Amino acid sequence: MGENKKLVEAITSMEVDFAQWYTDVVKKAELIDYASVKGCMVIKPAGYALWENIQRELDAKFKATGVENVYMPMFIPESLLQKEKDHVEGFAPEVAWVTHGGMEPLQERLCVRPTSETLFCDFYKDDVQSYRDLPKCYNQWCSVVRWEKTTRPFLRSREFLWQEGHTVHATAEDAEARTIQMLNVYADFCEEYLAIPVIKGRKTDKEKFAGAEATYTIEALMHDGKALQSGTSHNFGDGFAKAFGIQYTDKDNTLKYCHQTSWGMSTRIIGGIIMVHGDDSGLVIPPRIAPTQVMVIPIQQKKEGVLDKAFEMKERLLAAGFKVKVDDSDKTPGFKFAEQEMRGIPVRIEIGPKDLEAGKCIIVRRDNREKTEVLLEELEAKTGEILERMQKEMLERARKHVEEHTYVAETYDEFCDIIENKPGFVKAMWCEELACEEKIKEDTTATSRCMPFIQEKIAGRCVCCGKPATKMVYWGKAY
Amino acid sequence: MGENKKLVEAITSMEVDFAQWYTDVVKKAELIDYASVKGCMVIKPAGYALWENIQRELDAKFKATGVENVYMPMFIPESLLQKEKDHVEGFAPEVAWVTHGGMEPLQERLCVRPTSETLFCDFYKDDVQSYRDLPKCYNQWCSVVRWEKTTRPFLRSREFLWQEGHTVHATAEDAEARTIQMLNVYADFCEEYLAIPVIKGRKTDKEKFAGAEATYTIEALMHDGKALQSGTSHNFGDGFAKAFGIQYTDKDNTLKYCHQTSWGMSTRIIGGIIMVHGDDSGLVIPPRIAPTQVMVIPIQQKKEGVLDKAFEMKERLLAAGFKVKVDDSDKTPGFKFAEQEMRGIPVRIEIGPKDLEAGKCIIVRRDNREKTEVLLEELEAKTGEILERMQKEMLERARKHVEEHTYVAETYDEFCDIIENKPGFVKAMWCEELACEEKIKEDTTATSRCMPFIQEKIAGRCVCCGKPATKMVYWGKAY
Numbered sequence: 038m039g040e041n042k043k044l045v046e047a048i049t050s051m052e053v054d055f056a057q058w059y060t061d062v063v064k065k066a067e068l069i070d071y072a073s074v075k076g077c078m079v080i081k082p083a084g085y086a087l088w089e090n091i092q093r094e095l096d097a098k099f100k101a102t103g104v105e106n107v108y109m110p111m112f113i114p115e116s117l118l119q120k121e122k123d124h125v126e127g128f129a130p131e132v133a134w135v136t137h138g139g140m141e142p143l144q145e146r147l148c149v150r151p152t153s154e155t156l157f158c159d160f161y162k163d164d165v166q167s168y169r170d171l172p173k174c175y176n177q178w179c180s181v182v183r184w185e186k187t188t189r190p191f192l193r194s195r196e197f198l199w200q201e202g203h204t205v206h207a208t209a210e211d212a213e214a215r216t217i218q219m220l221n222v223y224a225d226f227c228e229e230y231l232a233i234p235v236i237k238g239r240k241t242d243k244e245k246f247a248g249a250e251a252t253y254t255i256e257a258l259m260h261d262g263k264a265l266q267s268g269t270s271h272n273f274g275d276g277f278a279k280a281f282g283i284q285y286t287d288k289d290n291t292l293k294y295c296h297q298t299s300w301g302m303s304t305r306i307i308g309g310i311i312m313v314h315g316d317d318s319g320l321v322i323p324p325r326i327a328p329t330q331v332m333v334i335p336i337q338q339k340k341e342g343v344l345d346k347a348f349e350m351k352e353r354l355l356a357a358g359f360k361v362k363v364d365d366s367d368k369t370p371g372f373k374f375a376e377q378e379m380r381g382i383p384v385r386i387e388i389g390p391k392d393l394e395a396g397k398c399i400i401v402r403r404d405n406r407e408k409t410e411v412l413l414e415e416l417e418a419k420t421g422e423i424l425e426r427m428q429k430e431m432l433e434r435a436r437k438h439v440e441e442h443t444y445v446a447e448t449y450d451e452f453c454d455i456i457e458n459k460p461g462f463v464k465a466m467w468c469e470e471l472a473c474e475e476k477i478k479e480d481t482t483a484t485s486r487c488m489p490f491i492q493e494k495i496a497g498r499c500v501c502c503g504k505p506a507t508k509m510v511y512w513g514k515a516y
Numbered sequence: 517m518g519e520n521k522k523l524v525e526a527i528t529s530m531e532v533d534f535a536q537w538y539t540d541v542v543k544k545a546e547l548i549d550y551a552s553v554k555g556c557m558v559i560k561p562a563g564y565a566l567w568e569n570i571q572r573e574l575d576a577k578f579k580a581t582g583v584e585n586v587y588m589p590m591f592i593p594e595s596l597l598q599k600e601k602d603h604v605e606g607f608a609p610e611v612a613w614v615t616h617g618g619m620e621p622l623q624e625r626l627c628v629r630p631t632s633e634t635l636f637c638d639f640y641k642d643d644v645q646s647y648r649d650l651p652k653c654y655n656q657w658c659s660v661v662r663w664e665k666t667t668r669p670f671l672r673s674r675e676f677l678w679q680e681g682h683t684v685h686a687t688a689e690d691a692e693a694r695t696i697q698m699l700n701v702y703a704d705f706c707e708e709y710l711a712i713p714v715i716k717g718r719k720t721d722k723e724k725f726a727g728a729e730a731t732y733t734i735e736a737l738m739h740d741g742k743a744l745q746s747g748t749s750h751n752f753g754d755g756f757a758k759a760f761g762i763q764y765t766d767k768d769n770t771l772k773y774c775h776q777t778s779w780g781m782s783t784r785i786i787g788g789i790i791m792v793h794g795d796d797s798g799l800v801i802p803p804r805i806a807p808t809q810v811m812v813i814p815i816q817q818k819k820e821g822v823l824d825k826a827f828e829m830k831e832r833l834l835a836a837g838f839k840v841k842v843d844d845s846d847k848t849p850g851f852k853f854a855e856q857e858m859r860g861i862p863v864r865i866e867i868g869p870k871d872l873e874a875g876k877c878i879i880v881r882r883d884n885r886e887k888t889e890v891l892l893e894e895l896e897a898k899t900g901e902i903l904e905r906m907q908k909e910m911l912e913r914a915r916k917h918v919e920e921h922t923y924v925a926e927t928y929d930e931f932c933d934i935i936e937n938k939p940g941f942v943k944a945m946w947c948e949e950l951a952c953e954e955k956i957k958e959d960t961t962a963t964s965r966c967m968p969f970i971q972e973k974i975a976g977r978c979v980c981c982g983k984p985a986t987k988m989v990y991w992g993k994a995y
Binding site for chain 1 (some may be wrong): 549551552553556557558559560561564565566567584585586587588589590591592593600609611612613614616618626628635638639642643654658659661663675677691711725892978
């Protein structure tokens, strides 16, 4: 119990200090380590395995919609970055510059990609000639660099891993359809795999991507009531096409500008998993995305037959398609429990000499500690049922959290009071004026998260200025 | 036929100009495109899909040996790069330097990783404390940058994709065993999946990795008789551990230095696939690694039933586990054949109205054009047999090519004559003096490829200086 207690005590309670709890979890669950490069992180095996699972599932969803993977260079010549005016203004302040190659200074400095619109455009301008070449739906998995001042593991770091999709279409309609399609892919993925419910909507002009005509977003609510922008999909219209000269000859033999989109999801979403599902014992990983779903923990493992049975159970569960490990280390069971809980492994199976005799084992869910006594002959079926139920209930619990932390404000006093005292989303009307959006941010630090696709008419007037308003916006403090 | 001819004529014959043939194939098979960043390439869908398959198979082989994936930052502070003397000397002349982050100059410049030994060492020095922590077997899939002066797609580019494994062990024996184990993984992968036979051996001190105690390599022979170093595995001994202070407390409670290895394979191997198997019609991809294994090409596709049958065949083959596409574009069959051949798709299936009537189709192998008439009811079985035989025969053919282009030289005159007139490997004895190795390179441009594990006693004396020699070396011109 001593060791066990030590491990558990090592993390700060989330009610006491959520930020410190988060930092403790990412370290103690061995997801990351800090690197000697300021603002960068080492993604350790447990963290990277989670990313690999996210990658595999998302990649399959992309490919099912006709997306193909490619790889662009990581360097962007300064002149290329500057071709689209809004884009360079948005990104130039936060890029890393390469000025020397080997011993010699470069003729033109290169930035390390913060995102690759300019490279894709430069490529598409030659690759696309005719309507027959369209659409092109390319994606790449890579790392990008943004020279942030303050950083936090997964949420904001100078280098992070992501995928960025870049598509070219013949018409504005096709581009808009692809933009929405990919937003839906992200939303479905978050709900089905990560058990994270999201609000789908459009960003205000202030919050949209540098160079986009429209940015769509999925917004998730963390345990502390702050929002996390979890994936974005941008419709560029023909803005980049005009800046880069991406044209095609249409069926009617006229030259037309293409329409483009881009969309991305990053390792940031791992921060979302931690902050939506975690608790004071550590991480809780949804079963469908967990690198290890079951940890078999033998009790009194030196007693005859216990370890053999534990490994036999592992083999049976592996054969049934589960991801299973046995913790046969020389630690105490209590320590092993605490470790399995800290790492967020969805269920543990306890098997000791008495269970062995009775032909039973105990399955313990990570999220609610529910214990189920299971007959060994029903091991595979019960494990499957319990994991499925857990996945479903994690989503329901997270949904309930969003519902319970979504408020409505009609007046500005109400709005400010909620933002200050009730962490969560605030739904309120907005007149679509930048001034109101800026005032709200100035007064409360809350930002517009999105104009949700599902609009409700809460009131007739802007929550800030009182002028007539027809747009309902989700507001909140955000990561 | 006009279009068809155009496509075929577009590539240079390999006998006329092998280098130009190579460049033509990578472009026409749509593996890569040049980027506006000098010396960098865009890996297009066909090229990237090949790399994804390589990744998936290699990654599974790594994991089967207990390797875990991680991700390290792409930047290395200059002071960290300098910690191991030989290492920095080897790499500093060819790294790209980041000197500015956003608008401000950095206090210490950062190089973009040319390889990540220093980052892994910096991480391991804190992560490894006790013998219980060992071994650690980590790998990462990423891109690296080396500021090369002359570049060629896949073979030598300023940025390339690879994996780099980095392991830490308690003893010298464990490190040596892991080094050899991973070399064997590479060799088996090349033979089983890529149908590329390789020579396994040890690099001479002159050719070993900067900072390594021993470098092992697999060397493949290209169609033009030049060698390609296709994968390397390094034993670092405790050199890096001493430079970085990576120590562990052993069971006997004493502090000991760790022993380390690293090993890598890169997109360079795609150049190997092209140059071992390709021909004047383009690429030939071994079936086991091909992103598309079968292209169904309907003949007279507007005739009733032909396209339906083509898609029905596709569905049947997909269901049987093959990777299949139908080319139902409005190009002529001849053009489609040429395109399928250029892209190296292992087999095409021709199906026209007459075949339909006879309940047959024609399967044509890409490598030797062998045609097989197949009853439609035997489609899956025959496709499988043909692909398997093709995979096997491609390896046999490549093996024969190596045998027929491996020569033995006892005297220096013989040696120089072979290097000049008979492209291939030359087996010759070497006294282990650097001077002889340098003289050979100076006189012939050939380099020592490796000291093969399987040694033969060709002669008693060094082929260069005539002094007594016990080491047999493979020599050759190389990419």
